[in-house]
Amino acid sequence: MRLLALGPILLLLLLSGRATAAVGLVTIPERETVRMTIYNSVDLTLVQEARTLVLKKGRNRIQYQWAGTLIDTTSLELRALESQSDIEIVDVVYPPSSPATLIWELESAVEGPVRFEISYFTSGVTWSADYVLRASAEESTGELEGWVAVDNRSGEDYPHAEVRLVVGTINLVERIRDLATGQEMDRQRSLNRAEVVDARAVLSESLPAAAAPAVAGAFKAKRPEVLSLRLADYHIFTIGGVQAVTNGATTRFLAIVTKKAMDLEVLYRVPFRSDTADKLYRFIDDAEHQLPEGPLPDGMWHVFRVIDPATGALSFSGSARHAYVSPGEKVELELGVDPAIVVKQVHEAYSQSDHHYDPKGRLDGWIDHDRWRFKLVNTKAIPVSLEYLISGNGDWTVEGLGGERRSETLMRHLDTIKAGQVLELGPFSVLSRRGARGTAPIQPPKLPVQPLLPLPIIRTSGK
Amino acid sequence: MKPMLPTILSACLSLCCTCASAAVALTTLPDRERVMIRFEDSGQVLVEEARTLTLDKGTNQIGFTWLGVDIDRSSIQLLGAGGVGFNVIRATYPPGQENSLGWEVSATAAGAAQVRISYLLQGISRELSYRAVVSEGKDPRLSLRVYQRLNNASGENYDAAALRAAFGDLRDSPLASGEIRQQLSARFLEVPFTKRYIYDPAKGERVMVDYVLSNSADGKLGKGLLPGAKMRIFQQTGQSEAFLGEDVAKPTPLGEEMVLHIGDSKDLTVRRAQLETRQEVVQRDSDGHVVLWHQLTDMRFEVENFTGDEKRIELDEHLDGEWDVANPLQLLEKRIAPEKYEEAKGEADPAGTLERKDADNLVIHLTVPAGRRVVLTCTLRRLNRH
Numbered sequence: 060m061r062l063l064a065l066g067p068i069l070l071l072l073l074l075s076g077r078a079t080a081a082v083g084l085v086t087i088p089e090r091e092t093v094r095m096t097i098y099n100s101v102d103l104t105l106v107q108e109a110r111t112l113v114l115k116k117g118r119n120r121i122q123y124q125w126a127g128t129l130i131d132t133t134s135l136e137l138r139a140l141e142s143q144s145d146i147e148i149v150d151v152v153y154p155p156s157s158p159a160t161l162i163w164e165l166e167s168a169v170e171g172p173v174r175f176e177i178s179y180f181t182s183g184v185t186w187s188a189d190y191v192l193r194a195s196a197e198e199s200t201g202e203l204e205g206w207v208a209v210d211n212r213s214g215e216d217y218p219h220a221e222v223r224l225v226v227g228t229i230n231l232v233e234r235i236r237d238l239a240t241g242q243e244m245d246r247q248r249s250l251n252r253a254e255v256v257d258a259r260a261v262l263s264e265s266l267p268a269a270a271a272p273a274v275a276g277a278f279k280a281k282r283p284e285v286l287s288l289r290l291a292d293y294h295i296f297t298i299g300g301v302q303a304v305t306n307g308a309t310t311r312f313l314a315i316v317t318k319k320a321m322d323l324e325v326l327y328r329v330p331f332r333s334d335t336a337d338k339l340y341r342f343i344d345d346a347e348h349q350l351p352e353g354p355l356p357d358g359m360w361h362v363f364r365v366i367d368p369a370t371g372a373l374s375f376s377g378s379a380r381h382a383y384v385s386p387g388e389k390v391e392l393e394l395g396v397d398p399a400i401v402v403k404q405v406h407e408a409y410s411q412s413d414h415h416y417d418p419k420g421r422l423d424g425w426i427d428h429d430r431w432r433f434k435l436v437n438t439k440a441i442p443v444s445l446e447y448l449i450s451g452n453g454d455w456t457v458e459g460l461g462g463e464r465r466s467e468t469l470m471r472h473l474d475t476i477k478a479g480q481v482l483e484l485g486p487f488s489v490l491s492r493r494g495a496r497g498t499a500p501i502q503p504p505k506l507p508v509q510p511l512l513p514l515p516i517i518r519t520s521g522k
Numbered sequence: 523m524k525p526m527l528p529t530i531l532s533a534c535l536s537l538c539c540t541c542a543s544a545a546v547a548l549t550t551l552p553d554r555e556r557v558m559i560r561f562e563d564s565g566q567v568l569v570e571e572a573r574t575l576t577l578d579k580g581t582n583q584i585g586f587t588w589l590g591v592d593i594d595r596s597s598i599q600l601l602g603a604g605g606v607g608f609n610v611i612r613a614t615y616p617p618g619q620e621n622s623l624g625w626e627v628s629a630t631a632a633g634a635a636q637v638r639i640s641y642l643l644q645g646i647s648r649e650l651s652y653r654a655v656v657s658e659g660k661d662p663r664l665s666l667r668v669y670q671r672l673n674n675a676s677g678e679n680y681d682a683a684a685l686r687a688a689f690g691d692l693r694d695s696p697l698a699s700g701e702i703r704q705q706l707s708a709r710f711l712e713v714p715f716t717k718r719y720i721y722d723p724a725k726g727e728r729v730m731v732d733y734v735l736s737n738s739a740d741g742k743l744g745k746g747l748l749p750g751a752k753m754r755i756f757q758q759t760g761q762s763e764a765f766l767g768e769d770v771a772k773p774t775p776l777g778e779e780m781v782l783h784i785g786d787s788k789d790l791t792v793r794r795a796q797l798e799t800r801q802e803v804v805q806r807d808s809d810g811h812v813v814l815w816h817q818l819t820d821m822r823f824e825v826e827n828f829t830g831d832e833k834r835i836e837l838d839e840h841l842d843g844e845w846d847v848a849n850p851l852q853l854l855e856k857r858i859a860p861e862k863y864e865e866a867k868g869e870a871d872p873a874g875t876l877e878r879k880d881a882d883n884l885v886i887h888l889t890v891p892a893g894r895r896v897v898l899t900c901t902l903r904r905l906n907r908h
Contacts, residue, residue, distance in 0.1 A: 189596060206613075282609045282628065307617025313610060361597055363568075363640075366686075371603060373640055374560060374688070375568040378597075395564065398747045401775040406881040410844045411906045414814060420807035422814055422908050429881065438747075438776050 088112055091174075093220040095304060096295075097186045097209065099356060100227060104184040104213070108177045109140065114167040118149075123177065126159040128214040134180040137163045145169045183213030184304065186224045188314070188358035190381075192392065193373065194323055194340065196365050197441050201323045201340065205315030205355060207285070207296060209304055217304040226356045226383065227293025285314040287353025294354050315355065321348040326391070326444040327400050329435070334404060336435070338397040341444075344384045355384035360392050400443065401436040407486060415495050424494030433484035437476040445482065447472040451489050459487030552576075558684040559697065561648040561672070563749065570640040577606050577629035584625040590677040592644035593621075600625050604636035645676030646697075648687065650707075652753035652771060654733075655763060664715050664735070666743075668708040668751075674701050689749045713742045718781070721792040721825075722838040729787045729835065735780040748774040755784050789828040790835060790890070797822055797899075804906070817904040818848075824897050826857075827890040837886040843904055847876055847884065850900040856893070863895055874898065 088110040096105040112121065121137065132153070139146045145168035152162040167173075186209045194201040207224055211217070284299035298312055327336040340362065342348050344355050362376040377394040384390050408430040415424035437443055449457060449470045462472035476482045556572040575584065586598065600610060608629040616622055629635065649671045654664045668690055674680070674697045685692035690707030697703060718732040733755065738744040750773040756763040767784030774780040797820040805814040827833050854871040855863040874888040874896070890896050 191599060282611045302612075305614075305617060309615040311613040311615075313612075359596065371601065371638065372558060372560075372570060372686075373568060375562050375564075375566050375597075375642060377564060398563070398773050398775055401778060408878065409881045414805070414906070416805065416807070416813070419809070420805070420813065421811075422805065425906075425908075436775065436777060 090219075093217050094223065095184065095217060095220045096223045096225060097184055098225045098227070099186055099188075102182040102185060104181050106179055106181055106217075109174060110177065111172045111174050113172050114146070114165075114170060116167055116170045119165050119167055121163045121165065122160060123163070124157070124160045125179075125215075128159075129181050129183040130159075131180040131182070132159075132161070134178075135161060136178050137165075138176045138178070140174040140176055142169050142173055146173065181213050181215070184209065184211050186210065188356040189311075190315075190355070190358060190360040192340065192360060192362045194362065194364045194376070195320065196368055198325050198340075198364060199323060199441060200320035201317075201342070202320050203315065203317045203350065204313060205358075206311045207298075207314045207356075208309050208311040209302070210309040211304045211306050214306060216306045219301040220304050221300075222298045222302050222304065224296040224298070225290065225293050226296070226354055227290075282313060285312060287314075287351065294356075296353075315351060315353070317349040318351075319349050321350065324444055325439075325441060326446055327397070327435075328446045328448065329402055329404075329433075330448050331450045332404055332406070334402050335396045336400040336402050336445075338394045338400070340392045340394065341389060343387065343389050345387050352386060354386055355381075355390065357381065357383045362392055362394060399437075399439045401434075401438065403432075403434045405432045406430070407432055417495070422494070424492070427489075427491040427493060429489045429491070430486050431489065432486050433482075435476060435482045437478060437480055437482075440478050442475055442477045445472075445474040445476060447474070447484070449489070451491060454492040456490050457487060458490060460484055556684065557680055557682070558686060559643075559646065559680065561646075561670075561685070561687040561692075563688045565647070567643050567646045567648075568640060569643045570638050572603065573637055573639065574605070575635045575637055577608060577627070577632065577635050579629055579632045581611070582608070582627050582629055584627060585622065586625070586639065587619075587622045589621060592676070594642040594644070595620075595623065597640075597642040598623060599638075599640045600627075601638045601640070602635060603638050606631050606633040606635040608635055643676050643678070645674070645678075647673045647675070649673070650689070650749050650751035652751055654713075654753055654755045656755065656757045656766065658758050658760075662715075664710075664713040664733075664755075666710040666713050666735075667706060669704050670707040671702060671704040672697060674699055674703075689747065708745075710743055714740075719787055719790055719833055719835040720838065721794070721835060723794055724838070724840060727792075729790045729792055730783055731785055731787050733782045733784055735774075735782070737774045737776055737778055737780055744776060746776060748780060750774075753782055755782065790833050791826050791828070792835070792837065793824040794837070795822045795824075796820075802903075814906060814908050817907055819902045819904075820899065821902055822897065822899050823886065823888075824895060825888055825890050826895040827892060830892045832889060832891050834887065834889050837888065837898075839884040839886070839902065840882060841884055841902065841904065842882055844906050845884075845902065845904050848901040848903055850874075850876060850898065852888075853897045853899075854891070855895045855897060857895065866894055869894070871896075876900075 090108045090110055092109045094107045096107075098104065112119075123135065123137075137148060146165055148163055148165045150164040152164065154160055154162065186207055189206050189208065191204045191206070192201050209222060209224075283302070286297045286299070288295050288297065296314055298314075302310065302312075304310065321342055324341040326339040326341045328339060329336050344350050346352070358381065360379050360381055362379070363373040364376050366372050366374045379392045379394065381390060381392060406429060408428075410428045410430075411425050412428060413424070413426045414422060417423045433447065435445060447462075448465075449460070449462065449472065450468050451457075451470075452468055457470055460472055462470045465471050472484070474482055474484075552573045552575055554571045554573055558570045560568045560570070562568065575582075584600070586600075595615070602608060606629050608627040611626040611628050614624045614626070616624060651669050651671065652666060653669065654666045656662050656664055670687060670690060670692060672685070672692075677699055679699045680697040682694065683697050684694045685697070685705075687707070692705055692707060695703065695705075713735060716734045718734050720730045720732060721728075722730070735741055735743065737748050748771070750771055752768060753771050754768040755766045757766050769782040769784060771780050771782055799817065799819045801812070802816040802818055803812050803814075804816060805812070807813050821839075823837055825835055825837070852871070852874055854866045854869060856866040856869075858864050870891065872889040874886060877885045877887060879885045884902075886898065888896050888898065
């Protein structure tokens with residue numbers, strides 16, 4: 060019973076002449092190398108195992124079992140790595156009485172050991188990235204550690220695996236887990252309990268002793284180098300050496316680290332009408348910011364600030380999830396509202412002008428004037444950047460404040476504020492044209508001049 | 523049954539660097555040397571432990587296990603702080619052990635390495651509160667104390683911990699599991715304040731009393747952001763104190779006012795009346811229908827001061843669209859009989875002012891002498907209705 064959960068087992072059965080003849084077990088080759096290519100956008104891992112099989116001339120049968128795992132049966136492939144022209148896979152059989160089992164039948168013109176690669180898709184092995192950013196006390200620089208964590212819930216141990224991690228969005232028409240579990244269920248439906256017991260008994264007899272740590276020496280007593288390379292439209296991280304990808308365990312590797320402290324920009328984003336400033340750390344994923352070449356995969360960022368450089372004591376600034384960052388793209392980490400930045404926006408006044416009437420004298424257009432003032436107090440000991448986002452709708456413009464139109468409803472004003480300084484903007488007006496447009500307005504009646512406030516009240520007594 | 527004590531353990535194992543298959547041996551189980559607990563304004567609590575590990579040259583395995591405490595696993599960091607240098611090779615969360623983490627580190631030499639292990643811990647909380655006492659006399663001042671109440675429900679005992687917070691000073695002290703400890707964190711004396719009387723029809727027929735403090739050097743505060751917290755205000759009465767009221771203060775940055783609503787005034791009354799509403803036509807269409815007009819509302823405010831002191835009051839009016847105020851007139855009256863008043867001729871009558879606070883709010887500032895009534899009439903004009 061225990062053995063059924065132990066993952067892929069390879070049996071080599073040699074057929075002498077006729078495929079139906081029963082033959083004895085000849086050898087159970089160990090994995091020589093395993094390469095795991097793990098995708099993060101979908102629950103998919105490509106496993107490529109190299110094994111050496113001892114063939115005889117003629118028909119050979121190779122049995123492969125993967126009970127208790129999440130392997131997609133349809134993806135299983137056997138490929139000779141040498142003598143390809145002398146070896147032909149002629150049939151693949153899924154025996155009706157054996158769950159999670161297939162038999163490759165191949166014709167070989169050679170005899171002796173031949174290296175093969177068995178590859179398959181499995182689900183249950185995933186990877187994710189997470190980051191630790193430690194800003195300096197004055198928040199002008201920061202040190203970044205980017206980690207990748209490989210989580211194995213596949214049901215299979217890979218004690219000595221070369222690990223490659225793919226960053227990218229790939230298309231799958233079916234989920235590997237569905238394929239794996241669906242097939243398993245379909246096939247198990249036709250089994251009875253006795254057959255399962257028999258199958259497990261066979262496996263228990265044939266299971267090899269625990270694999271010797273043939274490649275244990277490949278574990279390096281130093282941090283594995285993590286290389287980032289472009290792969291078609293994706294990126295691939297290759298973790299140096301071989302790693303233990305143990306079922307049920309999560310292992311984190313340091314993948315990205317700044318060569319030295321990088322420059323940080325402290326940016327405050329203030330939405331229109333809001334009296335709070337959202338703090339962001341901003342930097343570019345490039346060599347100038349001491350980052351190795353390559354993207355920053357999406358993941359959770361934990362941000363700290365060194366509050367005492369002498370002891371290295373930290374303060375926790377916040378956590379933020381950030382999407383994938385292409386090489387050369389900017390990183391913006393949202394750290395929430397910072398009370399050290401005081402913002403006040405006052406909607407000072409509203410008025411209308413340019414009333415327009417149709418030929419029947421009905422009002423069909425006018426302009427709304429909304430007058431605003433903006434004030435930001437930087438109580439911090441560092442200069443900060445401001446991104447002020449003014450929003451409007453319809454046909455609108457802003458007078459009295461510069462900025463860049465970012466969309467139909469958004470204008471962005473950028474500024475910088477020195478330490479301890481106050482920035483005041485305005486008064487500026489948002490002009491919104493309502494109703495009819497494009498024709499010269501009919502001059503409306505002269506409106507009375509509005510008194511300016513504050514206004515003294517006329518006293519009628521006590522003079 | 524003896525309860526299992528929740529514990530954070532750290533075990534250091536050294537791994538023979540020449541042969542990965544060699545058995546690992548436990549070399550040391552270092553105690554925490556120092557602990558710093560930092561209470562962030564966000565409510566998160568960051569714990570930093572200083573420990574000394576004895577490392578062998580080459581690869582070492584460090585186990586970190588926590589029982590009965592809730593640590594954010596993804597926040598755990600191991601950082602070198604002195605001694606033998608090392609690199610973290612990998613971190614492993616073993617199968618079936620949610621409360622365990624193993625670091626594999628590579629040391630450049632054998633010897634002691636000072637490390638800091640930091641993590642976010644759940645279950646420890648901090649609550650701030652203010653206590654203000656108003657002094658007696660003509661020019662009353664506040665003595666303001668800020669307390670931080672620390673509640674350790676994390677399940678972890680801290681025999682001695684350096685306590686830090688973004689606001690105020692905390693004294694280093696033990697913080698046992700289940701313990702609540704309140705510390706005086708800051709003290710401000712002789713703090714000037716003003717009383718503000720506000721009438722807002724949206725909040726009912728009452729005059730609210732606010733105490734206003736200035737978070738500035740002149741306001742005897744001004745050391746940084748004053749965090750938001752509940753404030754209880756007491757009045758010094760000889761040797762004892764009387765409770766005046768409480769409010770939740772909003773976080774107040776430097777240079778801003780902290781406004782505390784402590785109750786209502788019964789001796790300053792306001793009667794607000796909408797006397798008449800009429801329309802002023804601006805434009806008619808060809809069929810004679812009104813298409814643009816102003817709406818005019820005549821208002822009357824009666825503010826009576828039953829105290830022996832002059833009071834300043836703010837009357838709030840909420841308006842929308844385009845508006846202004848016309849014909850503001852103020853009359854000072856004295857009561858000659860119940861419900862009967864006459865003009866208080868020859869008495870000092872400070873003129874009120876109108877303030878457009880913003881596009882939607884008018885504030886009428888009035889000063890009402892002791893025992894007098896001020897009557898204000900005006901016309902609110904809502905312009906360009908259509």
